Amino acid sequence: MPSLQAGYAPNLGFYLKSLKAQPVESSIENLISLLKRRQITNSRPCAVATAHLLLQVVAKFRWTNIDKLIERIQDVGRRLIEAQPREMVVGNIVRRVLGMVRDEAKEERNDDASDSASNSQMGSPRQEHIDQGASHLGGPPPNFSPLRYSTTDDSDSTEANGDDVFGGKTQAASRPPLITSHTSYAPAGGLPPQKSMFQLLSANPSPASSPSGAQSPHNTSNLNATSLSHRLTTSTKDLKAEVIEGIEEIVDELDQADDRIAAQSLEYIHSNEVILTHSSSRSVQKFLLEAAKKRKFTVIIAESYPNDHEATHKSVTRSIKTDAEGTDELTTPKFSKSLSDAGITVILMTDATIFAIMSRVNKVILATHAVIANGGLIAAAGARIIAKAARVHRTPVIVVSGVYKLSPQYPFEFESLIEYGDPGNIVRYQDGALVENLEVDNPVYDYVPPDLVDLYITNIGAHAPSYLYRIVADHYKTEDINFDKPELQ
Amino acid sequence: MSHAQKSRVAAGGKGAAKAKKAAGGKKSENDREDTLQAVILADSFETRFNPFTLERPRCLLPLANTPLIEYTLEFLAMAGVADIFIYCGAHTTAVQSYILSSKWHPSTSAASPFNTLEIVKTTARSVGDALRDLDSRDMITGDFLLVHGDLVSNLPIDEALRNHRDRRIKDKNAIMTMILRAGGLGEHRTKAKGVTPVFVVDPSKNRCVHYEEMHPLQAHKYVDLDEELLKDHKDIEVRTDLIDCGIDICTPDVLALWAESFDYEVPRRHFLHGVLKDYELNGKTIHTEIVDDRYAARVFNLQSYDSVSKDVLGRWTYPLVPDSNLVAGQSYKFERGSLYKENDVMLARTCKAGKKTVLGKGTSVGAGSVVSNSIIGRDCQIGKNVTIKDAYIWDNVSIGDGSNVERAIIANEAVIGKSCKIQPGALISYKVGISDNTEIKPNQRITRAKRKRDADSETEEEVPSDPSIVGPSGHGYEFRDAEEFSDDEEAAFHSSLIYSTQHLNLSNASISTLSSSLSADDEPTGPRSRLSSFTSLSDDGDNEGFHHDAVQGILDTLHEHGDFDSAKLEFMGLRLSNDATDHQIRRAIAVAFSKHISQLVDGEDQKTEASKAAASAFATSGAVQFLKNVALSTGTEEDAVDFLRCLQKDAVNRSSGPLVLAAVCQRLYEEEVVGEEAFLRWWEEAEGMGEDEDVEMMRVRGKTGVFVEWLKEAESESESGSDEESEEESEDE
Incomplete structure (x- = not known):
């Protein structure tokens, strides 16, 4: 493996820093080269690099409908996987992101339907939600800031909070996880799979890591989730924000996985x-x-x-x-x-x-x-x-x-x-x-x-x-x- | 490294280069640390890869189906280099179009990791010229990496760079750091064979204090160390185990040094040797970074092409291995036993594609064929029952049924007929056709390259095929490199004696005969005469390379009845570059003359009388003047005596030695090259030795006795005449 001291040799750190400034295409090719040259190796660095790259891909890609976005991510993913098929996490992250995009898209469609059905009933509360959403999605979502990673590094608080969030599951880790997960999967046959996905994502961000406002829609119930999705119907821009948020959650998950374990x-x-x-x-x-x-x-x-x-x-x-x-x-x-x-x-x-x-x-x-x-x-x-x-x-x-x-x-x-x-x-x-x-x-x-x-x-x-x-x-x-x-x- | 700059990749091109230059000009040292520049010498200025390099530059030849320059560029990308200058000489357009279509050029590809990449076309004829050109262009703003376009390496150089910087901060004169790979003391396939680079290193400071190259043609196997070095350095390591991969971290001062010494041509033998030698003068130090981890080697001749290919397949260059698919569009997969296979390879069910083999896309191998330890390019058609062993087959080659290829290189689009036999060492260049049932002899080089009919003609034209070599319906002729032997022994070593150790052994034999024929003349092998040479002239053994070259040069002139004026120029150049002593010069001249004359005397075709032979030798235009000015430049008696002694010593080894010696002495006297005092003194000294004199030496000078007696008589006559006259005479001489 190349030496990792601060020098000229590129590595994960360099790569992540360069992501913002470079055009997406260069970033993609750059990561491909780094993977091929094994300058980014091992699961976590590969996963982190992939997630950050996909974040940029989604953020900078102009798309009109969700299928285009999926195609784009698939295309990028294919190239990354081809570059280094043995780093399987690259593919995993791409699939996770794809899955998430599909969920968001499905939700959007469902809500479109339910929206029209329940339009008359939900007149005023919906309006409220839109306001709320607008206030918080007007600019880039508060989550979308590299600064928050540094806050997550405060490991003590993360651990403590991780315990809290994780609470029920951790205590019962030896046996009950099967049951807890069953409760979420057992009805999965009928339910759209995004529900469990959603739970998973919502379990991840630690309270310490994100400003309280940002995660509130996630930690709330289904009701809240559906109301949240109303916002998505307003424009693809909101959907984009959702996807980006989703990817950031994956990044957080990568960051905290070890502590959780x-x-x-x-x-x-x-x-x-x-x-x-x-x-x-x-x-x-x-x-x-x-x-x-x-x-x-x-x-x-x-x-x-x-x-x-x-x-x-x-x-x-x-x-x-x-x-x-x-x-x-x-x-x-x-x-x-x-x-x-x-x-x-x-x-x-x-x-x-x-x-x-x-x-x-x-x-x-x-x-x-x-x-x-x-x-x-x-x-x-x-x-x-x-x-x-x-x-x-x-x-x-x-x-x-x-x-x-x-x-x-x-x-x-x-x-x-x-x-x-x-x-x-x-x-x-x-x-x-x-x-x-x-x-x-x-x-x-x-x-x-x-x-x-x-x-x-x-x-x-x-x-x-x-x-x-x-x-x-x-x-x-x-x-x-x-x-x-x-x-x- | 500043990523703001790195991010300009896409903008790239010349604009960025200019911007940087402007910035580099204003800001000083701190700024120059920011980006790393590299210079790739894409032209080797050598002909070692002929006949392939007649049509393609060396850096584009495929190694494991990937052009060599890809490895070099990957190495630089790995190191985080930002600006690249590629120096091309011959085949510039080929390199240019390749780079433009590759992922490397920042203006055409988003994938390029470099900020700028500039291809510089030069008319340079040597590395020295190219670097002097670079110096004049003023493009280098700080420390830079100097590499060759045939480098294969996975070394991380950050540490070497850091050490270089640290040294540089402490001492401005630390101008260069060479990265060298330890190669172990034993035999090693990737170590340079033939020519052994000798690095003398002070390990406490990692400073290289002396450099020399040794090769088997050299009769004496010593490194000459200045005794000052031993005084100045407490520890000294003399290392012959290093693989010189040609990675140099240079400061701009290096270019200035190149510019100062316009006779330097190659980076090691001239530049490094020269700069180290002139340490007293310029005070510049050159350092080494010896690594014993990871891989670094140059593909500098066909032998190293073979060994580096093996290293790549053996994954020593990891991650630069075929299954990393470094070049866009490659799809190699690694299978157990080091079989690298691309998609769409068609293997017949009964063929055996063995271990350590690479098969490119679209290649098909017919039933019953066996491929092992070989690299086969894309779209090759291998027929049925073909055996391919240790061979390198590039793209679009077709090989007919039942043929046998062993240890050969077959270039693009060559067609080998059915039941052919390609023997080890054969090089079959682009588009050559070999008809059925032809046997290609070992080490034969076949090409279809157009060439100039003779040196003067402007246009290149096709050369008619030679059916005796390629068969009745074949295309191609045998390639012969006219210059190669006369030019430089080393070159012969690299290019003609192809690439396998097997051939090398064979070549060793020929070299040893060659060297024995040369050195036997001056350094007889018998214990007795060796003793004599030790007692009489102790520094005889020094600078064998010079001696050898010098003798050869004079002999050529004598043989061809050439002009000694030009020979003299050459000779003086040789003398300066080798720092030969006056004695060595005399010895070389003496050996050359006596050898030439004795060859005439003993000539198989016609025997010549010694006196006539000597006369003809001295009749060569300028010969007398040459002897006077060069051999006896000081004109003192001691020199003349020394010259005679050299003649005598050389004559010992000639069958007709005594005759030759006598004839030469007579001529020397007649042409007034050597005065009678010198003859007499030489004779007296020899006589005076009495019992101590070597028997052989005595025998050899026997015939000259008559001449000396005659001289003595003549002298006594003149002595009776007047003393002044004789003094004048000696002054004239």
């Missing part, structure tokens, strides 16, 4: 447990740190040589997580303590000793690169060995992943999802004899089949692998799943 950690990590984890992942680190606030336990880290071992070492000893967005102002580096500073007993070991130590491990916690619809996951190379060893010892395997990593795609060839990296990490290029005579393969990822995973902890709760398809159905529209492959539609 971490908030559940006490449910899963108990005192004096021995936990095995692998590679360096911000999600997992936060998860462990959160638990360490209240409990003492031991963490064994497999260093995931050769692609990630340096980052792994740093995560143990250094306090700054040198994640790809380290220099990025918009998602400011989270100054989390290192694991050992937090009072966790940390044992570092090589990947080869995993099986030997597995008998002493109570729980395996894995980070992911992407989760696929069947419940399997793509994770840093070595994850499969760990999962397999855990299976032999009947050790539970917990996967920590934001919902944004969950992809609706179900590839038939898992091999095609695995990226082969720089063999220079394994064999030094100086070693002429090896370079000449050997073929050195350096797969960066592993595929872990769903039967090796016991539980997924996401920012919307914990789920069994077999249940993921429901979440997929909830987050993505069927018509969007294969939008990038016209031959499958």
Whole structure:
């Protein structure tokens, strides 16, 4: 990976800064190049870049009807996915945005219908709402300001509030999430899917992050939502504002996913447990740190040589997580303590000793690169060995992943999802004899089949692998799943 | 980096360049840190890729089906360079039209990461000329990257840049930082073969203090270090393991230095060597940044084309690998075993497309064919039962059934007939047609390029096909590069002895014979004579490169009965550039003359008498003057004695040595090149050695004894005449 120090080399930070000033087409091409050159890698940076780009695409695109907008987003999405098909989050974000646009459009249509039907009844209250809406959609919505990201970085308050917002779900995370989600999905057969989508979105913005006025329409009931939609009928401009707001909510979700996941950690990590984890992942680190606030336990880290071992070492000893967005102002580096500073007993070991130590491990916690619809996951190379060893010892395997990593795609060839990296990490290029005579393969990822995973902890709760398809159905529209492959539609 | 500037991408073009220049002019150092400029030398000013480069510039040749310059531009984009200047010489229009249609040009493509991209056409004939031209254009406002258009690298250079800046702040004279890739001490396919760059580095300051290039043609394998260097630097590393990828971070001072020394042609052998040597004079320092991580290499000859291709397929250049699809429209996918396949490839069910293979779009491979370790371009038709191994096949090539291609390069639109056999090392250029059942010999180079009939003619015309090579219905003729051997041994090393190690070994053999035929003349291999050379003239071994070139030059003149006036110019130039001593000059001249004469004497066709041979040699126009002015420029007796000793020593190795020596001595005396005092003194010194004298040396001067006796007699006569006369005589000489 290119060096991330402040220099000339472009990275996510540079990219996000350049977004505003550049014409959209340049931004798109720029991101494509960055993805191709792997100057933006890993799930979160890719997701953040994609979401911000789509925000610009929507904001700067002149459209008259919603289908044009969908086409446009599909077109951009197709190009991004083609640029780097193995970064599945890019496609996920595009599909999420598409789904959201479709929801908004549907709502608009419904409301058109209901509008004409109920026109006579709702005369005056509607007028009121329009006024309200006009006052707050006249200019750019208050949400639409980069400043608010910096406010979300106030991590303490975010966490606290996250708990509040999340309240019910978090408490019941071990079992009831199934039920809570069922309540929203069970009637889904009859209901338009946007309802659950809407709930999801409304659950996301934290009160601290947005000025109180902005989110009020979301947190209110259906009634309010329908009245809100009346505003949309006034012009596409309002719809545009809605879409932009929706994308910003996705950005917020990306930002807060780790905290949401971490908030559940006490449910899963108990005192004096021995936990095995692998590679360096911000999600997992936060998860462990959160638990360490209240409990003492031991963490064994497999260093995931050769692609990630340096980052792994740093995560143990250094306090700054040198994640790809380290220099990025918009998602400011989270100054989390290192694991050992937090009072966790940390044992570092090589990947080869995993099986030997597995008998002493109570729980395996894995980070992911992407989760696929069947419940399997793509994770840093070595994850499969760990999962397999855990299976032999009947050790539970917990996967920590934001919902944004969950992809609706179900590839038939898992091999095609695995990226082969720089063999220079394994064999030094100086070693002429090896370079000449050997073929050195350096797969960066592993595929872990769903039967090796016991539980997924996401920012919307914990789920069994077999249940993921429901979440997929909830987050993505069927018509969007294969939008990038016209031959499958 | 200022993103306001970066955002001007779309505006791009010359307007932005001017604006920046104006800004750069006014503001000082702080501003120049803002953007990074880069100069790409798209013309190599070499002919190593002939015959392909007759028709296309090197930077557009495909490496793993992607033009070379794409890799270079990706590297620069990765580094965050904002302004690019592409220097083109030959084939400017081709480069221009390629760049304009690519994603890189800011005025034609929204995807360009650069603010400005300017293609500069130059009439330069060397890198030096191009850089001097750049200096005069005044486009460079600050530190810039100087790279070649054939660079393949995924190095992040931020750190090197930072170090460069830090050094620069501390010391204004730190003008350049070279980025070098450690290549390990053992054999390495990507290390330069043949010519070994030697970097002498002070590791404490990362400063390069000396640079030299060594190649196997050189008989002595020493690096000459100024002893001052050893005094001034506590630690010194002499490194031959470095892969020189030609990435230089330069300050504008570098251009000024180039401009000052108009005889510098190439960046390393001339510029680097020269600047380091003149450290006392100019006080400029050049630093190195040695990296042992990531990839960087240049495709500077066909051998490196082969090795870098392998590196790309082996993913060492990740992320610059085929399945990153860097060029718009590519659709490569990576399959296990390093098979890179684009969409729409048609593979017959029974064919085997093996590992480390690239197959471009629209290519079809027939039944029973086997493709391994090869790169095949787009729209190629590979027939049935074809075997392709280690080969590079570019676009639109068709290969007939049953043919066999091994370790060859076949360029665009070539047609290979059925049951042909293309042997290793063959280069088949654009549009060549090979008829059925033809065998192409190893290392044969076939082209259809038009060429000038002779050096004077203006128009290029088609050359008739040579059926003995391409078969009765084929098209193409064998390409021969006339200049290549006489011009520069190194060039021969790079271009003619193609690209596989296999060939290189073969070439090594030929080189060793070549060098032995040359060096055996002056440095006999027998232990005894070596001893003698050590005792008599200890600095004989120095500057072998000079000696070799010089001897060759004089020999050519003698052989062709050419004009010594021009030879003298050349010779003096050589002397200056190599900093040869007077003794080395004398030695070279002595060796050349004695070799030429003895060749005449021992000539297989007709034997010439030694005296006649010597006379003919001295009859060459200007020869006498040359000897007087160059070999014995000081005119002192010591020099003359030294010259004679060189002659004597050289004659030791000639079968007819004694005869030649005697004849030459006589001539020298007759032409008044060497005076009798010198002869006598030389003789006395030799006699005086008595027992210590080498047997061989004694034998060789035996025949000359008669001449010396005669001299002595003559002298005693004249001595009886008058002392003054003899003094005058010696002064004349």
